[in-house]
Amino acid sequence: MKILKVCSLNYYPVVADFYRRNLWIRDLPYAQHKQFLLDFSPVHLNRFSEYMRGLGYECDEVVTDLESLQFQWAKENGFDCPQGGWRMEILLKQIETIKPDLLYFQDISTLPPAIRRRLKNYYPFLKGTIVYRGFPIYQPGLEDVDLLLTGAANLLEEYNKQGIAARFLPHAFEAKVLDKVDAWQSPFHGQSFDFSFLGYSGHGGYGTHHRDRLEFLRNLLRDTQLECWLAEQSEPEQSSEPPLPTQFPNRCHPGLMGLDMYQVLQQSKVVFNKHSSAHPGQVENMRLFEATGIGTCLLTDYGDNLSSLFELDHELVAYHSYEECIEKLNYLLDHPKARDDIAKAAQRRTLRDHTWEQRADAVDQYIKEVFKKA
Template structure:
């Protein structure tokens, strides 16, 4: 099977990576692309490398990486429009601009050329917002099946209906998508052991952490995080601190953005880390932090969800809370009982390395794709 994996990375991460590596933007496309994958951001090459090990052809695209994508276009003689490239992706979603920008060659057009050049059996899109319906129509003659994966709010119907199949780690999304007439399957997120190889030995010098973003999708979590900052020694890592009031207790404990391997390092340094799902998860556990935190051997205290017990044994591999008050009590308890915390953390890591790795996920993914092909 020939699989092309399309993804987008957070602009702040892309900007920080290029700032940290002067001269990278002037390098070849391949050099820029490999440098970005080497940061272990998001799902990095966690899908492609295991698919390749299984005997499939798999390649990654980071389609919103402006320096690398424009370099690819120049190397392949693809016409680009610098005005269109300068328009942020979030503005491209506005109805008033969408039609105008679709007519201008930009990042979407470069991605279209890459897809046509690769001619995959499966175009696998991790970001359902990036490709427009018009772009999907352009690539469809050159693609076997167009597959999407989603664990965030759904895009508008025209985008949803551009896909032949949508995989999701939200159990509640599967029947909703099928009711819309779109094929859908439940597919869980995971952890990649390459992270442990890259981290090496890490000292656990942080008692308790929250590693994650603060955004509109996390609106219900902000009062809770404030309460935790007032009642525990929790430290915060991630994006969104600029949106906080200067007097916020969170701001006083915020240690800045961490991306890729540095994000994993912040988790690995933590004896205990707290997890909170975004609003759209409703009452289902699904997010990457479940597997990232347990994967690096940190005790995970997460919000209780209906299906959490299907992923981990609650109380023995992870710990769950129902309220902010209970979260504080659990944090304090496991800070005072480090041996118990370590035992649960070890059990959680063993479960993740046994059942929740991306190597295993790819062995689950391929049969799904083959059924629809």
């Protein structure tokens, strides 16, 4: 059975900054360019396809929002793509060329819903579609999806009620970054950080579900020595407060991804995490697994389901309020042995239970259930 995974990197300012610092990558042949990205491990591009191949599938992936990569594929495959609408046009040509049995959408935004729903009509070889919903917001109009994967309990329940085959699949850690992160020469290689945050601050774009994090970060920057690497949107912000990099220019840096991000996580004593407000009381974002997998101590907001993923106060530390966050941060910084013990226990747990290789095993079982894989 042949699977094509459709993903995107999404964090446009971070991606653009990375390519500005590594202009030579744009000139690589398609296969070398993509292999470099797989080794670099940015955001949603991981070794999932490799693990699925190890389970007997033919599996490949395309990254639909990387213009230089996608246009190189088009060039090498003799496809004269128009500049307008290139993301959709190249993806449709890739589906036509690769002829997968299953499409696995890590990101469904590339295709308009009306086109996605008719894919089986366009491509008779296509047996089904799989969609991953990582953000815990219900999205209607997915009745055409054959298998929906999510780590959000609320979505699991909602989609199953509609008769959509929904299965549980949390985010995970790409363990192969451990082979490369020590030697990687990031812009912050060799530095040490007491308290770090990496990710989307909540300023501009991505809706209102991240606004609580923005104010939380503002207070932490005021009250602690927090250092931030921020994925920011440039859209106007309806706020009397300036953006965090304007207010705290010495401790707010441009966002990072891939090995650049993992190296800062690894070099941090404590990493801060706060989920969106999309589904209060439930937690399960990528940072839970990235920080614990790389071997750092994670300080994260509490959720009712957190103890099903990690052992509280042994494998990570959770807070219920701003005051408790500060109190626990100070304890962790003042007690290096306790902090290191938590970080090591968290890494053991993540490598045991929460890697993409293990998630691939789960996807294999779900495919066999839903598609009756021969």
